[in-house]
Amino acid sequence: MNLPELAARWMHALTSTAYIxxxxxxxxxxxxxxxxELPESPESVANRLVxxxxxxxxxxxxxxxxxxPTFELPLLARLSSAYAQSMRMDAFDQQEQxxxxxxxxKQRVERTLKVSQARFQEVFASSALGIAIxxxxxxxxxxxxxxxxxxxxxxxxxFTERELIDFFHPEDAAALGAKxxxxxxxxxxxxxxQRKLIREDGEPVWVYLxxxxxxxxxxxxTHHVTMVxxxxxxxxxxxSLDHQLLHDSLTxxxxxxxxxxxxxxxxxxxxxxxxxLGLDAFSVVNNGLGHETGDKLLKIVGxxxxxxxxxxxxxxxxxxxxxxxxxxxxxxxTTTIEEIQDALAEPxxxxxxxxxxxxxxxxxxxxxxxxxxxxxxxxxxxxxxxAKARGKRQWALHDPHDDARRRGKYALAASMxxxxxxxxxxxxxxxxxxxxxxxxxGAVARLHWDDxxxxxxxxxxxxxxxxxxxGRWLLREACAQAARWVEEFGDRAPTLHIALGALQSRDEDLxxxxxxxxxxxxxxxxxxxxxxxxxxxxxxxDNAVVLHDSGIVTALDGFHGGHDELAVLTEVTVRAVITRxxxxxxxxxxxxxxxxxxxxxxxxxxxxxxDEVHTLEEAEHWRSVGADAVIGLLPALSADEVxxxxxxxxxxxxAVS
Amino acid sequence: MSEQVxxxxxxxxxxxxxxxxxxxxxxxxxxxxAADRTLAEKFLQAQPNARTIARLNRAFLRRAVLFMMDNGIxxxxxxxxxxxxxxxxxxxxxxxxxEAHVVYVDFEEVAVAHSQLILENDPRAEIIQEDMTKPxxxxxxxxxxxxxxFAQPVGVLTxxxxxxxxxxxxxxxxxxxxxxxxxxxxxxxxxxxxxxxQPKEMAGVVEVMKKSQNxxxxxxxxxxxxxFDGFDVLEPGIVPLPLWRPEGTNTDDPDKAGIYAxxxxxx
Numbered sequence: 001m002n003l004p005e006l007a008a009r010w011m012h013a014l015t016s017t018a019y020i021x022x023x024x025x026x027x028x029x030x031x032x033x034x035x036x037e038l039p040e041s042p043e044s045v046a047n048r049l050v051x052x053x054x055x056x057x058x059x060x061x062x063x064x065x066x067x068x069p070t071f072e073l074p075l076l077a078r079l080s081s082a083y084a085q086s087m088r089m090d091a092f093d094q095q096e097q098x099x100x101x102x103x104x105x106k107q108r109v110e111r112t113l114k115v116s117q118a119r120f121q122e123v124f125a126s127s128a129l130g131i132a133i134x135x136x137x138x139x140x141x142x143x144x145x146x147x148x149x150x151x152x153x154x155x156x157x158x159f160t161e162r163e164l165i166d167f168f169h170p171e172d173a174a175a176l177g178a179k180x181x182x183x184x185x186x187x188x189x190x191x192x193x194q195r196k197l198i199r200e201d202g203e204p205v206w207v208y209l210x211x212x213x214x215x216x217x218x219x220x221x222t223h224h225v226t227m228v229x230x231x232x233x234x235x236x237x238x239x240s241l242d243h244q245l246l247h248d249s250l251t252x253x254x255x256x257x258x259x260x261x262x263x264x265x266x267x268x269x270x271x272x273x274x275x276x277l278g279l280d281a282f283s284v285v286n287n288g289l290g291h292e293t294g295d296k297l298l299k300i301v302g303x304x305x306x307x308x309x310x311x312x313x314x315x316x317x318x319x320x321x322x323x324x325x326x327x328x329x330x331x332x333x334t335t336t337i338e339e340i341q342d343a344l345a346e347p348x349x350x351x352x353x354x355x356x357x358x359x360x361x362x363x364x365x366x367x368x369x370x371x372x373x374x375x376x377x378x379x380x381x382x383x384x385x386x387a388k389a390r391g392k393r394q395w396a397l398h399d400p401h402d403d404a405r406r407r408g409k410y411a412l413a414a415s416m417x418x419x420x421x422x423x424x425x426x427x428x429x430x431x432x433x434x435x436x437x438x439x440x441x442g443a444v445a446r447l448h449w450d451d452x453x454x455x456x457x458x459x460x461x462x463x464x465x466x467x468x469x470x471g472r473w474l475l476r477e478a479c480a481q482a483a484r485w486v487e488e489f490g491d492r493a494p495t496l497h498i499a500l501g502a503l504q505s506r507d508e509d510l511x512x513x514x515x516x517x518x519x520x521x522x523x524x525x526x527x528x529x530x531x532x533x534x535x536x537x538x539x540x541x542d543n544a545v546v547l548h549d550s551g552i553v554t555a556l557d558g559f560h561g562g563h564d565e566l567a568v569l570t571e572v573t574v575r576a577v578i579t580r581x582x583x584x585x586x587x588x589x590x591x592x593x594x595x596x597x598x599x600x601x602x603x604x605x606x607x608x609x610x611d612e613v614h615t616l617e618e619a620e621h622w623r624s625v626g627a628d629a630v631i632g633l634l635p636a637l638s639a640d641e642v643x644x645x646x647x648x649x650x651x652x653x654x655a656v657s
Numbered sequence: 658m659s660e661q662v663x664x665x666x667x668x669x670x671x672x673x674x675x676x677x678x679x680x681x682x683x684x685x686x687x688x689x690x691a692a693d694r695t696l697a698e699k700f701l702q703a704q705p706n707a708r709t710i711a712r713l714n715r716a717f718l719r720r721a722v723l724f725m726m727d728n729g730i731x732x733x734x735x736x737x738x739x740x741x742x743x744x745x746x747x748x749x750x751x752x753x754x755x756e757a758h759v760v761y762v763d764f765e766e767v768a769v770a771h772s773q774l775i776l777e778n779d780p781r782a783e784i785i786q787e788d789m790t791k792p793x794x795x796x797x798x799x800x801x802x803x804x805x806x807f808a809q810p811v812g813v814l815t816x817x818x819x820x821x822x823x824x825x826x827x828x829x830x831x832x833x834x835x836x837x838x839x840x841x842x843x844x845x846x847x848x849x850x851x852x853x854x855q856p857k858e859m860a861g862v863v864e865v866m867k868k869s870q871n872x873x874x875x876x877x878x879x880x881x882x883x884x885f886d887g888f889d890v891l892e893p894g895i896v897p898l899p900l901w902r903p904e905g906t907n908t909d910d911p912d913k914a915g916i917y918a919x920x921x922x923x924x
Contacts, residue, residue: 018712021719021744024904056685100770100774
C-alpha cells in the first residue's frame with residue numbers, strides 16, 4: 001500500500017475516534033508527513049498525533065490497526081509508548097492550565113468578595129443606622145460605631161461579647177426575645193418595631209428596630225442582624241410639628257388651643273388670674289399702614305408681652321387677630337394691668353411709623369375651681385367686651401352676675417328670629433299722657449315679647465340683625481292699626497308714636513319706609529310721630545331733618561342732656577326729646593339742674609317727654625320740674641284692648657288722684 | 658464536596674460537575690474533574706454515542722464558522738462558549754483570516770478564567786462574563802469590548818447551548834433579542850439536543866442531567882424552527898449534525914447524532 005492511501009485510511013479511522021479541528025485534506029497531509037517520519041522517529045509522530053488532538057479513547061487502537069500491517073511491532077510499540085507519554089504530558093499541561101484558570105477564577109471571586117466586603121464594611125461603618133450582628137445566644141459579633149453612638153458607647157468594638165439585650169428596656173426584653181426567636185425559627189422573615197433602648201448612662205432613647213437573619217453559604221441561618229434607627233430626632237420633629245399645632249406662627253407664642261390646656265392644667269392646682277387683652281385701635285394700624293406693618297407690630301407686642309410674661313412666670317398666648325391672653329398665678333390685678341400697659345405704651349417704630357399702643361383688658365380673677373378653662377376664656381372675653389365698651393386703655397373685672405344676665409340675653413337673642421317668624425312678637429300700645437292736661441296725647445307702639453320691654457326687645461333685635469325688618473314691620477303694622485282707629489273714631493283716635501331703634505334711626509331707607517307706610521295705610525302724616533335715636537342724629541345722620549321736611553313730626557329718644565345733644569336741638573327741628581332718668585324728687589340735689597335743663601330744652605321750642613314713668617308720684621315730680629309728657633303710667637295695651645277702650649263711649653281721662 | 662482534588666485551589670468546588678467540563682471530557686480533553694467524569698460516564702450510559710455527538714457538534718461549529726467566513730463574516734459572538742477545548746472559534750476563524758474578531762460569552766467562573774488564559778495574547782478575541790440568556794447585558798458588554806461592530810453582519814453562534822435554556826427563560830425572545838441587535842446579513846449557527854432522534858436515549862440524558870447544575874431541555878425540529886424567526890434557514894435546513902454540509906463523505910449515522918444543527922441568515 002502506498003503512503004498516501006495509507007494516510008487516507010488513517011485519517012478516516014482517526015476522525016471517527018476524535019475531533020480534529022482541521023479539514024480532511026489538512027489532516028491527511030499531516031498524517032502523510034507522519035508516515036514518512038515514522039520509521040525514524042515514532043516519538044515525534046506520537047507528539048504530532050496528540051497535538052492534532054487525535055486523542056480519543058480509541059485513537060491509538062485505530063492507529064495501530066491501520067499501521068500494523070505496514071509497520072513492525074517494535075516501531076509501533078515505541079509509537080504507543082511515546083503516545084502514552086505525550087498524552088500524559090498533555091494531560092498535565094491541561095490540568096496545569098485549568099489549575100491556573102481556577103486560581104484566577106478564585107482570585108477574581110475573592111476580589112469581588114473583597115470589594116463587596118469592602119462595600120459592606122463601608123456601609124457598615126458609615127451607615128446612619130446602628131447595625132449589630134449577633135449570634136443566636138444574643139452576643140454581639142460585630143456592631144458599628146453608629147450603634148455605639150446611639151447607646152452611648154465609645155465605639156462598635158465596645159459591643160464585643162456584650163449582649164444586645166442589655167440595651168433593651170427591661171420591660172421589652174421578653175417580648176423582643178420572642179420576636180428574635182420567631183425570626184431565627186423562620187416564622188417571620190424579619191420584624192420591625194419601635195422601642196426604647198436604655199443608653200449606658202441610663203437615659204432612654206427611642207429607636208426603630210429592624211431585625212432579620214444572616215445565612216451561611218448553604219442558606220442556614222447563623223446570625224441575627226439588627227438595624228437600629230435613632231428616631232429621637234423624629235421625636236423632635238414630631239414635637240416641632242406639635243409646636244406648630246400649638247403655637248401661633250406669627251409671634252411664636254402659644255395659640256388659643258395650647259393656652260386653654262395650660263389654663264386647664266394650672267387652674268386645677270392653683271389660683272389663677274386670667275387677662276384677656278385686646279389692642280386698642282389695632283384695625284387703624286392695619287387699615288392705615290397695611291397688614292405687613294400690623295404683623296410687625298403684633299410681633300413686637302408679642303415679644304414685649306413675652307418678656308413681661310417671662311418675668312412674671314406667666315403663660316402667654318396670641319388667641320386672636322389683635323388679642324392676647326395671659327395667665328398668672330393669682331397676683332395683684334392692678335399692678336399687672338399697669339405692667340401690661342407700660343409694656344405696650346413705649347412707642348414702637350415700625351417702618352418709620354412711631355406707634356404707641358394700649359390695650360383693653362378683661363380680667364377673670366381667682367375663678368371658682370369648678371369653672372372650666374373654656375368658661376374662663378369666655379368670661380375673660382366678656383369682660384374684655386365690657387372694657388372695650390368703656391373706651392381705650394380700660395379694663396374690666398369679670399362679674400359673674402352680669403355675665404349670667406348677659407348669657408340669658410344672648411340665649412334670648414338667639415331664639416328671637418324663630419319667635420318673630422312664629423308671630424310671637426306682639427305690638428302693644430302704651431299711652432302718652434300730657435302732664436298738664438292729664439290727657440292721653442297718643443299711643444306709643446311697642447314690641448312685646450316674652451316679658452321683655454320694648455327697649456330690651458329692640459336691643460336684642462339689634463344684636464341679631466333683625467331690628468331693621470322688625471322695625472319696618474312695626475312701622476307698617478302700627479300705621480295700619482292707627483289708620484283703622486282714625487277711620488273708626490275720627491279725632492278721638494290716638495296719635496301714633498313710634499320710637500325707632502338705633503339701626504333703623506339711621507337706615508337710609510327710613511324716610512321712604514315711613515312714606516310708604518303712610519301711603520299704603522292711608523294714615524294722615526300729622527297722626528304720626530317718629531322718635532329717632534338721638535345718637536344717630538349726633539352721628540350726623542339727616543333722617544330727622546328729611547322726615548321733618550316731609551311733614552313728619554319727630555322726636556329724639558335717648559336724650560341725656562349733654563351739650564352736644566342740646567346743640568343738636570338748635571340745628572334740627574324736632575317736636576320733643578324723650579329721656580329716661582330717675583324722677584327728680586324734691587330732695588334730689590339734681591332737681592334744680594333738671595328743671596334748668598328742661599327750661600333750656602323748652603327755650604329751643606322743644607317739648608320734654610319722659611319714658612318709663614310708672615307711678616303718679618313720679619309723674620308729679622316730673623311735672624313739677626316742667627316736663628311735658630310721660631309714657632308708662634298705664635300698662636301698654638294690645639290693639640284690640642285699645643279699640644275696646646275707645647269704643648266704650650267717651651274715653652274718660654285716666655284717674656289721677 | 659467529594660473527591661476534592663489536591664491541586665485544586667481551596668474554595669473551588671470541583672464536586673459539582675459542569676456541562677462545559679463534561680463536554681471537554683467527551684471531546685477527550687483534560688480540563689475536567691472526577692465529578693465531571695462521573696457525570697460523563699452516566700451520560701455515556703444513557704447515550705453511548707455521546708463522544709461521537711460531542712465530536713460531531715464540535716465539527717459542526719467548525720464548518721459553520723468556515724461557512725460564515727466564506728460568506729464574508731469576520732466577527733463572531735460565541736454564546737455559551739464554555740471551556741476552551743479543541744478547535745475554538747477564534748482559532749478556526751483566524752486561521753482563515755487573522756483579522757477575524759471573536760467575542761466569547763460564558764458565565765461560569767472557571768470557563769471564563771480559562772478562556773482569558775487562552776486569549777491573553779489575542780487582541781482580537783475576548784471573553785465576557787455574562788449570562789447568555791440575558792441578551793441586553795451580553796450585548797452591552799459585547800459592544801463595550803470594542804471587538805464587534807454591530808453595523809456590520811455578525812456571526813452569532815449558539816452551538817450546543819440552547820438545550821440548557823429552559824422554556825420559562827423564553828428562548829424565542831432571547832434569540833430575537835440577538836437577532837434584533839445585528840444587521841441583516843448576519844448569521845445564526847444553532848445546534849441543540851432533540852428528542853426527535855433516539856428519544857429513549859434522550860430521555861435518559863435528560864434524567865442524568867436533571868440532577869446536575871445544567872439540566873437539559875431537548876427541542877423538537879418545529880420548536881427549533883420557531884427560534885429561527887426572522888432568519889432564512891439555509892440549506893440543508895434543520896438536520897442532524899453530520900448532515901449539515903458535511904466535509905467529504907459522511908460516515909456517521911445521522912440517526913444517532915442526537916443534535917439538530919442549522920444555520921440561518923437574518924433577512
